[in-house]
Amino acid sequence: MTVSVKPDARRNAGPYLYGREAEAVARVLEGGQYGHTETTEEFERRIAEFLGVPDAVAVASGTAALHTALLAAGIGPGHEVIVPSMTFCATVQAVLAVGAAPRFVDIDPASLCVSDQMVTEAVSDTTAAVMPVLFGGRPVDLSAIRTELDDRGIVVIEDAAHAFGSRSGTRRVGANGAALTCFSFGPIKNLTCGQGGMVIPRTPAEADTIRRTRLLGVVQSQGERANTTSYRVDGFGLRYQLSSLNAAIGLVQFDGFQAAEDTRRHLWRTYRDALAPLDGATLVDVDVEHAVPHLCQVRVPHRDRVFASLRSRDIGVGVHYPPNHLQPAFAAWHRPLPATEQVGEEILSLPFHQHLTEADIDLVVTSLEQALKAIGAA
Template identity: 35%
Template sequence: MSSDFIVFGSPIIGPEEIEAVTETLRTCWLGTGPRTKEFEAKIAEYTGAQYTIAVSSCTAALHLSLAAHGIGPGDEVITTPMTFAATANSVVHTGATPVFVDCERDSLNIDPKGIEAAVTPKTKAILPVHFAGRAVAMDEILAVAKAHDLVVIEDAAHALETRYKGRRIGETGGSTSCLSFYVTKNITTAEGGMVLTNDEALARKARVLSLHGLSADAWSRYSDGAPRHYEVVVPGYKYNLTDIASSIGLVQLRKAEEWLLRRDEIWARYDAGFAGLPLMTPAPVEPDTRHARHLYTVLVTDDAPVDRDGFRNGLHELGIGTGIHYAPLHRHPYYRDRFGYTDEQFPNASFIGSRTFSLPFSPKLTDAEVDRIIAAVRKVAGA
């Protein structure tokens, strides 16, 4: 790879993160322990959630949330096809059936108006996604959930910094919210996730499920506290987060607001730089909300000189990496073949999925790199 190639989704890892990992290694407590407990507490403080459970990925957080609610075979969970595979895969892992509802073409979030029609006697939960960090219409979704006695589990993988009508992501009203700290996310632990909830009983259940179903974790069993026995109270999973990962997260979390401001700047420069091009840029942010600015996605319009793949190839030749968020799930062989989904059922997701791509959007980008990306996009667009 050329040294001047701008990689999509490259994280910021600096001396503070490296020193934090080194310090943790020196303690020789590498698994789930004091750093992870501290990380959970700091995430609770930042998000407004009363209880936080650090886990190995957002996929694990979603699966735990569903399992802690007892969702399983014979149940249905309503979600969106405009998301990463993990959202629906976590439903399948429980034995339940994901039921897709189309997204809105402007927000790319699930369309609340379609949820009511998708509810059946088998429906147990709604699993909305805060796409790219844009708050989903939680009040409308919660109203449907209340009317039908459903739980709401928020896929907030993109939404650490999101605010919805003034409420932080741990206060938006879902039974749980699930965060991601994957390497491309706004803050990273390399791999990792978090369950947020304000339900004490649910938090206890999710924590036990997250580590083999044990009644006591390794830190409480092996640290310098009083010796403890443990019991297996349920056949749980191996979903715990390590102290090595948490030590990175603690440093990154301190920079979250600063980095969001930088992404705000880049977002505004992209909006100005792409004005007049045959591209649909992200919709304006809704009043009284805050966009977490995780992804800057554009849609190639039909009057562009090349299609979406041609755009990506042209940018790659100019040294600019891109991503696709997303190829909608109903088009993937597993979901298409098993559930019989078609493009006609999800016209907005199908339209978006054929035309969308994401540009590099890290606070790591320099002003010169942002200018270069804008110039490359304009060149491929024939401007």
């Protein structure tokens, strides 16, 4: 049995299935064990081997990865976490979930990521963690301030939801050992489990904490509990395991990841070349030589009008993301962030997924040019 999903330029994003996911899920269903099983553990091993790290801990979502990483790092009430406002709201919600406070910082408008200088300027006496967002798949290099952060006991927790497979220097993101790295394997990510996430811990102690937290604080594994009349809960926990059904999808996706990596880079370069002569639209660079692109974005004047025009032409544009410091839920931590606010008014995500063809990209860019001309911006 195969399942095919074939979005085109009408969709902003969509999953890419290799045709074997349904069979992999069916095998797990036939086995009768759907929770955390050896299938999940195999997925963890494969990812750890790919990154060249000692351990990888699978969880139920990218948000769960951020939440459990913060808990493993000891972040909680009274602490402040430096985080860019330009990110999906899940990043901020994870900070609030542990009782900490977000300290919103501005971004470099060219990359949509934080810089080491921005982080340094935001550090306070209550800063306990920095959570850089690897926006669009672009790696973030904080090595210049690593000693300063370490000396102050400030942990780095990478929100790499967009960045599975990207490289920082010669290593894959997650492999430098200096940060807890959190991946998302949600429906539209470069590698999907349907829904899922993963934390790359720095130490065995962090790995143990995350494993207990994802299983409601229970010490024993599922296999160990089957052979005893009791079990022990030694701390706070949540139902955050990655099911074997989702892990089965992830294993098939992982087998095809090299092709996905190549395809996404090719599509992004195709967009870059097609957009180069276009006046009125500025492509956001993702450092495609190192990143596995997750988004293709431009900055345009009169963004809302351009958005409406393209939607009326059945082009699946989107906005990633409305700045969080302007959201009602996070108003208590608002501070002026001029670059973020400017980008928030201009950013536009073009359709970007592995089903796109070069003809689709030509259609998108032509439609964008027509939209810009119609409002007098090109």
